[in-house]
Amino acid sequence: MPSxxxxxxxxxxxxxxxxxxxxxxxxxxxxxxxxxLGAVWAFAPQAKFKLTKGADEQGDYLFNKKKLHHRFCTSCGIESYANGTGPDGSPMVGINLRCVEGVDVDKLSPRAWDGRSM
Ligand SMILES: [Zn+2]
Structure with a gap:
């Protein structure tokens, strides 16, 4: 399915x-x-992502290699996306699909990603 x-x-x-x-x-x-977090992720190039609200109302949590910026709302605490750099060095955004309108994550078959070993 296309984007x-x-x-x-x-x-x-x-x-x-x-x-x-x-x-x-x-x-x-x-x-x-x-x-x-229990997130189900899908990744997109940064150019396909536009923050429409809340640039000043989000935290920026970094851990481990500190490559991925976990963005959470400073009011409600929900991490709806994260941003960082893809394997090829280009800017990428990780979308928490649980925070996206019109996506039923229970109908998706997310692949397992071994982030723990990275
Ligand atoms: Zn919020």
Missing amino acids: QSYTGGCHCGAVAYTVEVDTEQALKCNCSICTK
Whole structure:
């Protein structure tokens, strides 16, 4: 399935974005943060992502290799996306598909991603 356009964001609505992403490429990661977060991810080039609200209302959490910026709303705490650099060095955004309108993550078959070993 090609990428489609979606809107997403945190729970309270302070942080919102639009993104073009392919939900067939969904991933579940076993790293220490993702097991706690329960996120289902899909990745998109940064150019396909537009933060429409909340640039000043999000935190920036880094851990381990500090390569991925985990963006969470400072009001409701929900991490609706993360951004960093893809394997080829280009800017990428990880979309928490649980925070995207019109995506039923229970109908996806996310591939397992061994983030814990990276
Ligand atoms: Zn919020």
